[in-house]
Amino acid sequence: EPEVTQTPSHQVTQMGQEVILRCVPISNHLYFYWYRQILGQKVEFLVSFYNNEISEKSEIFDDQFSVERPDGSNFTLKIRSTKLEDSAMYFCASSGPTTQYFGPGTRLTVL
Amino acid sequence: EDQVTQSPEALRLQEGESSSLNCSYTVSGLRGLFWYRQDPGKGPEFLFTLYSAGEEKEKERLKATLTKKESFLHITAPKPEDSATYLCAVQAPRNTDKLIFGTGTRLQVFP
Numbered sequence: 001e002p003e004v005t006q007t008p009s010h011q012v013t014q015m016g017q018e019v020i021l022r023c024v025p026i027s028n029h030l031y032f033y034w035y036r037q038i039l040g041q042k043v044e045f046l047v048s049f050y051n052n053e054i055s056e057k058s059e060i061f062d063d064q065f066s067v068e069r070p071d072g073s074n075f076t077l078k079i080r081s082t083k084l085e086d087s088a089m090y091f092c093a094s095s096g097p098t099t100q101y102f103g104p105g106t107r108l109t110v111l
Numbered sequence: 112e113d114q115v116t117q118s119p120e121a122l123r124l125q126e127g128e129s130s131s132l133n134c135s136y137t138v139s140g141l142r143g144l145f146w147y148r149q150d151p152g153k154g155p156e157f158l159f160t161l162y163s164a165g166e167e168k169e170k171e172r173l174k175a176t177l178t179k180k181e182s183f184l185h186i187t188a189p190k191p192e193d194s195a196t197y198l199c200a201v202q203a204p205r206n207t208d209k210l211i212f213g214t215g216t217r218l219q220v221f222p
Binding site: 104 | 154210212
């Protein structure tokens, strides 16, 4: 069964460093998303991406964040200068017409 | 403001003891209501999508129902492997694909 994959599973970084989180969406899906979940809190929407451009972004998704689909399979989230409050689980999701399927997540720890 | 509230926050059941989880929502123009299961440290796993009041979906011991204000996830004769956090999410008007999540119900089923 097709699934969304994410790498790495855990990333530890120093405050101020840049990180890139990677995702491989389900192959025939056209819509891609990033969400995050701070420990003990709700899953929160960050950004949606369709047809090689951002279709919607939340207030959280400020200038420190960017997304890219560098080739036909990968979808990445870059955080330019990490802050302590960026520590969270980051989930990639992809969808066809309706249902969003989530990857296993990347746990980002900012020290 | 679009909002999703889940209750109870936590539920402990004996194996075989049926119960229901509640998801109340306020959203202007519901496009879809989604139920996901989340195991600790993992990504949300899709269970059901409901689109209109009166709709019901079933999968093994789980049954999801939808009214104009809330959704219920009924668990019949649960087993320990049903232990997880169950997340409800709504998708709002036609110009957005983002999911708005509730905080989830943490279910523990004891043998």
